[in-house]
Amino acid sequence: xxxxxxxxxxxxxxxxxxxxxxxxxxxxxxxxxxxxxxxxxxxxxxxxxxxxxxxxxxxxxxxxxxxxxxxxxxxxxxxxxxxxxxxxxxxxxxxxxxxxxxxxxxxxxxxxxxxxxxxxxxxxxxxxxxxxxxxxxxxxxxxxxxxxxxxxxxxxxxxxxxxxxxxxxxxxxxxxxxxxxxxxxxxxxxxxxxxxxxxxxxxxxxxxxxxx
Amino acid sequence: xxxxxxxxxxxxxxxxxxxxxxxxxxxxxxxxxxxxxxxxxxxxxxxxxxxxxxxxxxxxxxxxxxxxxxxxxxxxxxxxxxxxxxxxxxxxxxxxxxxxxxxxxxxxxxxxxxxxxxxxxxxxxxxxxxxxxxxxxxxxxxxxxxxxxxxxxxxxxxxxxxxxxxxxxxxxxxxxxxxxxxxxxxxxxxxxxxxxxxxxxxxxx
Numbered sequence: 001x002x003x004x005x006x007x008x009x010x011x012x013x014x015x016x017x018x019x020x021x022x023x024x025x026x027x028x029x030x031x032x033x034x035x036x037x038x039x040x041x042x043x044x045x046x047x048x049x050x051x052x053x054x055x056x057x058x059x060x061x062x063x064x065x066x067x068x069x070x071x072x073x074x075x076x077x078x079x080x081x082x083x084x085x086x087x088x089x090x091x092x093x094x095x096x097x098x099x100x101x102x103x104x105x106x107x108x109x110x111x112x113x114x115x116x117x118x119x120x121x122x123x124x125x126x127x128x129x130x131x132x133x134x135x136x137x138x139x140x141x142x143x144x145x146x147x148x149x150x151x152x153x154x155x156x157x158x159x160x161x162x163x164x165x166x167x168x169x170x171x172x173x174x175x176x177x178x179x180x181x182x183x184x185x186x187x188x189x190x191x192x193x194x195x196x197x198x199x200x201x202x203x204x205x206x207x208x209x210x211x212x
Numbered sequence: 213x214x215x216x217x218x219x220x221x222x223x224x225x226x227x228x229x230x231x232x233x234x235x236x237x238x239x240x241x242x243x244x245x246x247x248x249x250x251x252x253x254x255x256x257x258x259x260x261x262x263x264x265x266x267x268x269x270x271x272x273x274x275x276x277x278x279x280x281x282x283x284x285x286x287x288x289x290x291x292x293x294x295x296x297x298x299x300x301x302x303x304x305x306x307x308x309x310x311x312x313x314x315x316x317x318x319x320x321x322x323x324x325x326x327x328x329x330x331x332x333x334x335x336x337x338x339x340x341x342x343x344x345x346x347x348x349x350x351x352x353x354x355x356x357x358x359x360x361x362x363x364x365x366x367x368x369x370x371x372x373x374x375x376x377x378x379x380x381x382x383x384x385x386x387x388x389x390x391x392x393x394x395x396x397x398x399x400x401x402x403x404x405x406x407x408x409x410x411x412x413x414x415x416x417x
Contacts, residue, residue, distance in 0.1 A: 065252065069244035070284050084245070086252055095252050097245055109245040111218040116256050161284065162244070168255050168291045182283040189286050203289060 036081060036102055040066045040137035040165060043083035043100040044122065048129045053105040054087055054098055055125060061087040062115075063123040064095070068137070069162035069178075072101075076160065078138025084108065085122075086166070088115050120167035132173055134194035137163055140175040143197040144190040148208040152179055156186035156206065165194055174200055213413060214258075218249045220272065239268065239275040239333050243285055246276050250288045250296055259290040262409050263300040266396070270305025270358075271333035274343060277354065281346035299355035299412045301405065303395045307333055307343065307358070347388050357408050359401060361394040 038046065044066055047054055054061060065086035068074045072082035082101040089096070097109040123131050135143070141160065152158055158181040167173040173194040180187045188204025220242045253261065265273035277300050279285040288296045335343055347356055393401030 064255065065248065067244075067248050067251075069247060070279070071241065071244070084248060086248055088252075095249070097248055109218065109220040109242070109249065111249040111252070112216045113252050114214060114216070114256050114258070119255060162247075162286065164248075164251055166251060166255055169257055176286075178286040180283040180286070184283065187283045187286065201293070203286075203293070 037075070037079035038083065038100070039078045040068070040080075040083055040140075040163070041131060041134075042136070044085060044131055045129075046103075047085055047098060047100045047105050048123060048125070048131075051105045054085070058087050058089055058096065058125065060090060060126045061096075062090060062119070062121050063087050063125070064119055064121055065164060065166035066122060066137075067162065067164040067166075069164075073159070073161055074137060074141070074163050076141060078136060078141050080137070080163075087125075088113065088119075090115060116169035118170045120169075120171065120173045122165060122173065132194075134165065134173050135175070135197060137165075137175075139197075140165075140177060140192065140194070143192055144175070144177040147190060147192070147199050148202075149177065149179055149190060151208050152186075152188060152204075152206075155208070156184070157181045158186045158188070167194070179204070213410075216249075216253060216258075218246060220245050239272040240279075242272055243276045243279050246272060247285050247288060254288055254290050254296050257291055259292070259294065259296065260412055260414055261297045262412050263297055264303070264405075264409075265301070265305065266303045267305055270302025271307050273300050273302055274305070274307050274335075274346075275333050277350070277356070278342040278346045281349040282342070295353060297354060299357070299408065301357040301359065301408060303359040303405075304361040305358075307335060343388075355408075355412065356388045357405075358388060358390045359395050359405065360390055360392050363394065 044063070048063070063085055065084075067084050067086070068080035068082065072080050074080040082099055085098045085100065087096050087098055088094070093112055093115045094110055095113050095115075096107050098105055099108045121132065122134070123129065140163065141149075149160075153160075156179075158179040160177060161180045161182075162176075162178040164176040164178075165173060166176075175192050175194045177190045177192075178187070179190070186206060188202060188207040190202055190207075191200040192198060193200060220237070250261065263273045263276070265271070276285065280287050280297075290296045335341065350356075391401060391404055393404070395401050395405050
């Protein structure tokens with residue numbers, strides 16, 4: 001299957017995109033009570049339970065992912081300055097990326113997807129705010145560290161640069177933890193079952209053999 | 213073959229609603245957003261993705277490509293564990309310099325005010341040509357095609373004494389094909405683009 005993804009342009013040719021992006025910047029709110037660094041599920045609870053931005057726009061939204069990546073790199077304690085929730089609109093087949101940062105929730109990007117009905121969800125807003133029974137980012141890092149991540153960091157000087165919680169259609173939610181030492185060939189992604197912590201796969205040629 | 217779109221540029225608080233948001237967001241800040249969008253496509257079963265970006269969108273595509281090559285972003289895989297992105301293209305994109313690129317970045321890396329402030333694609337960093345390095349590292353994995361519109365004063369290379377002095381990608385022996393023509397208006401160039409897309413369909417690979 002081939003997909004072509006087009007990206008926003010500066011030119012006036014894509015005025016439709018301009019309108020969409022202009023609207024994207026409006027739906028934001030803030031709360032001084034939210035801490036600057038949070039774990040993934042803490043950020044999700046804040047966005048879904050205490051803040052009304054997402055629910056107001058997407059009452060039937062499907063939260064399919066939570067992520068933190070460059071430049072908002074997660075720390076070893078599983079906290080990050082910004083987490084992004086991917087929320088799909090099942091009607092329009094648009095996924096909105098909501099950033100949770102400094103007590104604010106706002107759309108930072110959006111894109112179309114061929115949304116599958118059997119996508120494992122972090123939360124299905126039509127059924128309430130309950131989050132899936134998965135480990136938080138702090139525990140996920142503990143697991144990947146025990147599975148060889150700590151040894152990999154020690155051997156290569158790599159660091160954790162991104163984390164992603166989501167799952168392939170028809171499969172389970174999984175945590176992807178990306179270890180890397182930029183400008184070298186030391187890169188590895190550990191995929192673990194987000195509920196049990198079982199290792200699913202390691203993508204990375206130089207990851208310790210005992211777990212690869 | 214299918215198609216998906218990606219809109220980007222919001223910053224969660226500092227975007228001016230009346231302006232086109234991506235003009236205010238450096239592409240380096242948006243590469244992670246694009247990774248998330250690619251992951252969402254992968255989760256639905258997509259594979260063999262060809263990224264196509266126009267103008268600043270092309271700069272974002274190339275920034276993402278460079279970050280993957282440098283190891284700042286992971287290579288997203290499809291459900292079968294194969295690399296999701298198989299080709300990238302930039303159209304009319306300011307990725308090699310422009311009218312405001314008054315300082316030769318080969319001499320003073322990273323000092324191009326146009327690219328660093330308006331676009332945010334820092335092609336030259338620490339004396340390296342990031343695009344050249346990315347093309348070399350991803351050779352055989354990700355096909356790269358650049359469409360240069362000679363009539364676009366922002367993206368097209370101009371006379372050496374007016375704009376930049378660096379050769380455009382492909383002009384210096386780099387294994388990146390540069391096609392001169394406007395994809396959006398020129399039928400021949402547009403056909404070339406679609407041929408580039410179709411040659412990456414699974415059956416054609």
